[in-house]
Amino acid sequence: MPGLGSTRSRGFGPLQWLIAAAFVLAAAFTVYKIFRLTGAVRDWNRTEEIGIRPWMRPRRVARIHRVPVEMVNEAIGLPANARDRRSLAEIAASQNRSFADLRQALENKLIENKVLGPSPPRSEGPP
Numbered sequence: 001m002p003g004l005g006s007t008r009s010r011g012f013g014p015l016q017w018l019i020a021a022a023f024v025l026a027a028a029f030t031v032y033k034i035f036r037l038t039g040a041v042r043d044w045n046r047t048e049e050i051g052i053r054p055w056m057r058p059r060r061v062a063r064i065h066r067v068p069v070e071m072v073n074e075a076i077g078l079p080a081n082a083r084d085r086r087s088l089a090e091i092a093a094s095q096n097r098s099f100a101d102l103r104q105a106l107e108n109k110l111i112e113n114k115v116l117g118p119s120p121p122r123s124e125g126p127p
Contacts, residue, residue: 052103054089061088065110075109076102 012020052061058076062069070080077095078084084091092102 054099055087067113075106
């Protein structure tokens with residue numbers, strides 16, 4: 001009767017191979033996710049270096065550059081309170097201008113904002 005003191009050795013059974021394969025897959029997936037996470041953390045503070053891309057939306061540009069969405073909207077020719085969900089490329093096409101022109105106007109406004117600082121809030125009348 002084989003027991004704890006048995007000297008007979010056997011290879012892995014089918015269930016043990018399945019468990020080992022599942023473990024290897026789980027370990028590989030974990031390593032993959034760790035590499036992706038470290039890349040994201042490394043690039044966390046480099047968001048301003050990305051630049052302005054055609055696929056971005058006005059809200060994304062505002063978030064990256066830490067400016068109000070209203071300022072971005074005004075720079076690209078939209079009403080300040082617009083909640084446009086189109087990409088910058090789609091907005092440029094609807095305005096019959098190239099994306100390069102739209103990006104240049106937006107970059108100029110962002111540079112102006114950094115040099116002069118944010119404009120003070122508008123008052124509605126005398127205090």
